[in-house]
Amino acid sequence: MGELDVLKKEAETLKTQIETARKAVNDTTMEAASSGVAPAPRIQPKARRTLKGHTAKIYALYWALDNKLMVSGSQDGKLLVWDTHAGILANCVPLKSAWVMTVSFSPSAGLVASGGLDNMCTIVNISGEKPKTMRELDGHDGYVACSRFLSETSILTASGDQTCGLWDLETGKQKQSFLNHVGDCMCVALAEDQNTFISGACDSQAKLWDIRDGQCKQSFIGHTGDINAISYMPNGQAFITGSDDCTLRMFDMRADQEVMCYQNAQPTAGVTSLSLSLSGRLLFAGYDDFNCNIWDSLKGEKIGVLSGHDNRVSCTGIPSDGMCVSTGSWDSFLKIWN
Amino acid sequence: MSNNSANSNLVTAQKAVKQLRLEASVRRIKVSQAAADLKTFCLQNAHKDPLLMGVPSSDNPFRPPKSCALF
16 A cells, blocks of 8 residues: 555544544533523513614624724725714724625724735724724735734734634734635634634634644534634633534534534524624524524524514624624614614 | 655645544543533523623613614
8 A cells, every 4th residue: 555545544544533532422412411401581682773884785893892882894895983882983994995804803992904805904003083004914815704803913814715824913924824724714713811713614614723833723523514603602612603504503622522503493594693692691693594593502492583684694793791782784784782 | 646746645645644643632521511511601600691681771881772874
């Protein structure tokens, strides 16, 4: 046998080994374990704010840590910063490229990042009188689907070039690349201690990475379509993903496998976005069919719906104080619910 | 097959095996343990979860209702 054949055989053996090891610890289901838990209350949040200002599809939104400011990005070529409490527009950032797919605030909210089909992540300083472009992070060979600040000087990106990147904003250079996905990287989420992060991609896998050495630590299989959204459970040990396969799934990192699948009786719409309430009990998921479903994350039951948008819900977000959930849509509106 | 592409196939296969060895070596806990921890966390923090508990009008920063329309 040639060396290549030996390696291929070893790869197959290792894959089987991993599956066997996962099965060995798969002694129950999350549903069974939660059968004794009282059902979550049937909540019906009301739309408290409708924010109208964009003139095209909204693709992304992000809450500032002050729980008041929220930024949205639309293919009308603008980032709008909203004072959601007062219900007014706080700032407007025109973009060089209208094809925005992601927006985020830095921890101070003095910087916003946006990325999209221009293959760049653009950092704009909005703390002054006028927005000022600070950096254009150039280096990905594909669209920038997601960007998340670690600090005022460091940002993580997920790209259609199948890699994630860690960038130093002082130099504008990439500090680390994360190579292992075999499909477009669509979303990332940072662990609280910022030593690791998770990513979801069009190869249907989610992966756990070490930020410093660029190493992929664990790969999570189960989805059968592009993973569009990913978020940590607040206990930091599990995460939830949303996919074009019309399901959401919970993966536990210590058990190294999927522990729950959230699927409608007639699954016809892909999941575009997801957010978790403060305790992790409520899972809000935006779908292609214009709705946002509310799931009981422990029991796997659908317990409510947010309806009000006239087109796909493309993004959702919950601020750090957990006081509301916001939705952004292709209908060009944002809504805030509680 | 040229030497170069044969070599790069080999390198790719070596990397794949190295990665799989790393992922195989992860220490796993039982799903029952993971589920119990998640359950405990959610239940212990339920009372602090405004969306779960409901937000009283007096504490709700989004009341009174306001709409923002730029046009």
